[in-house]
Amino acid sequence: MSTRASQYAARVERREELSAHLVRLTLAVDPAFASTGIPDEWVGLVVPGQFQSRYYTVRSYVEGVLVLDVVLHDVGLVTEWVVRDDCVGSTVTITEAKGSFDPPSGAAWLLLVGDLTGLPAMARIAETTALPTRMWAEVADPLPGYLPGTVDVTWLESPPGTSRLAEVVEAIEWPPGEGYFWMAGESAQMRAIRKHLMRDRKLPATAYDVMGYWRSSSGRQPRAVDPGPIWREGKAQGLSDEQIWARYDEARS
Numbered sequence: 001m002s003t004r005a006s007q008y009a010a011r012v013e014r015r016e017e018l019s020a021h022l023v024r025l026t027l028a029v030d031p032a033f034a035s036t037g038i039p040d041e042w043v044g045l046v047v048p049g050q051f052q053s054r055y056y057t058v059r060s061y062v063e064g065v066l067v068l069d070v071v072l073h074d075v076g077l078v079t080e081w082v083v084r085d086d087c088v089g090s091t092v093t094i095t096e097a098k099g100s101f102d103p104p105s106g107a108a109w110l111l112l113v114g115d116l117t118g119l120p121a122m123a124r125i126a127e128t129t130a131l132p133t134r135m136w137a138e139v140a141d142p143l144p145g146y147l148p149g150t151v152d153v154t155w156l157e158s159p160p161g162t163s164r165l166a167e168v169v170e171a172i173e174w175p176p177g178e179g180y181f182w183m184a185g186e187s188a189q190m191r192a193i194r195k196h197l198m199r200d201r202k203l204p205a206t207a208y209d210v211m212g213y214w215r216s217s218s219g220r221q222p223r224a225v226d227p228g229p230i231w232r233e234g235k236a237q238g239l240s241d242e243q244i245w246a247r248y249d250e251a252r253s
């Protein structure tokens with residue numbers, strides 16, 4: 001079995017500042033690219049002059065037009081490229097889309113929690129679900145109009161360079177009945193929350209999806225590990241998304 005993801009060329013057509021920390025890129029992508037339709041789907045992005053990819057949520061994809069919302073932080077391979085004027089017009093590589101959001105058929109509600117890196121997926125999930133949705137979004141600056149008005153959202157101020165989402169989630173009052181919890185953001189916070197959901201709330205793995213999207217550089221530096229092969233190998237072995245993300249975390253620590 002091949003573990004190499006399909007790759008597609010894409011041209012950056014437009015760059016818009018949505019806030020001081022969020023930039024929207026509109027790309028014209030090779031028509032062979034296909035969306036999975038899963039609302040938290042992501043692609044790998046390889047920017048010019050680099051071979052390492054970084055992962056970005058497909059904010060939208062319609063007929064060859066791919067939109068990615070990129071968080072700006074202090075340093076970073078993509079961060080430093082996206083702020084340059086010559087980013088527009090450049091050709092990048094996109095890998096095939098993968099998605100993970102998979103609520104059980106009996107779910108009666110959704111809880112979505114994330115920092116700014118998780119917000120593109122949270123917005124797309126909220127735009128496409130019929131389920132009543134509550135959201136907690138940890139952001140550095142206001143983003144009016146980014147989320148659909150139908151969503152009950154609690155905005156939280158993000159501490160610079162890190163996140164406090166674990167303590168927020170531990171204090172959430174859980175709705176009654178069966179639902180689905182989706183969360184993405186800083187990896188150490190996500191590890192704490194997986195433990196909380198398993199040990200304290202005793203949720204089955206099908207009731208939640210918790211993904212580490214980035215690592216705070218305070219503390220021990222993670223090893224650079226490409227999640228693509230781990231994802232594909234896990235899927236080929238029939239592992240759940242939870243088990244695959246746990247493997248990814250293990251490989252990086």
Ligand SMILES: Cc1cc2nc3c(=O)[nH]c(=O)nc-3n(C[C@H](O)[C@H](O)[C@H](O)COP(=O)(O)OP(=O)(O)OC[C@H]3O[C@@H](n4cnc5c(N)ncnc54)[C@H](O)[C@@H]3O)c2cc1C
Pocket residue numbers: 042054055056057058069070071072073074075076077078079080116117118120121161162212213214215216217218
């Ligand atoms: C499935 C998935 C979907 C994702 N979707 C998105 C998305 O839609 N939009 C988005 O912007 N990101 C998204 N991310 C997160 C993104 O891939 C990482 O933040 C990535 O590290 C950014 O790359 P970079 O080249 O800018 O920084 P890197 O070169 O990877 O990192 C440089 C330094 O910046 C720090 N850093 C990295 N990310 C952040 C951050 N967000 N805040 C503060 N410090 C940070 C690192 O600790 C490191 O010290 C997603 C990640 C995954 C796994």
